[in-house]
Amino acid sequence: DAGVTQSPTHLIKTRGQQVTLRCSPKSGHDTVSWYQQALGQGPQFIFQYYEEEERQRGNFPDRFSGHQFPNYSSELNVNALLLGDSALYLCASSLTASGFRGYEQYFGPGTRLTVT
């Protein structure tokens, strides 16, 4: 049973550039959420995708955008990179369903982005 996978594992970009991160959810899951985790902080919710639509968004600027594909995989795009965007970007998958278990999220290993 494949867990959540993310690519790439590490990335170094320059200020002003654009980046695309990828995520494949756990087998059987249909919902993908993205988080940003700065050093020493808890993950911060960026947005969530279900049925190829963004259905929930955290307090992140429009420079952060995403997409979900018919196979439930997802991309996170960040434009006009700032130094402050350097962080671990985590993808989590879940199964949207009635009942409590639908809220349990499973995380991928993350992509560590460094902006110089």
Place this chain on the structure above:
Amino acid sequence: RKEVEQDPGPFNVPEGATVAFNCTYSNSASQSFFWYRQDCRKEPKLLMSVYSSGNEDGRFTAQLNRASQYISLLIRDSKLSDSATYLCVVNIPSGTYKYIFGTGTRLKVLA
């Protein structure tokens, strides 16, 4: 006030000790609660989902107090391998739902 608050620690405890962490949340409409464990530079891993008033899984016990708006995690008979950061997560109904993480509590179990 932060939506989810945790004592950052670190908590340094000897092997075999019992340790407890608390987490408070501000949104009384919060519906579900979780504890995750995160090792250094790794992804968070689901440790426990907190049902109704609480539940137990081996050495780990989670409790929920809705009246006082806090959840707790108790670890009995601490092992060296329990050393990690423990993240409290609250599921807030907002349209659909979204996870709000605390900043985490660092635990170090000493030999």
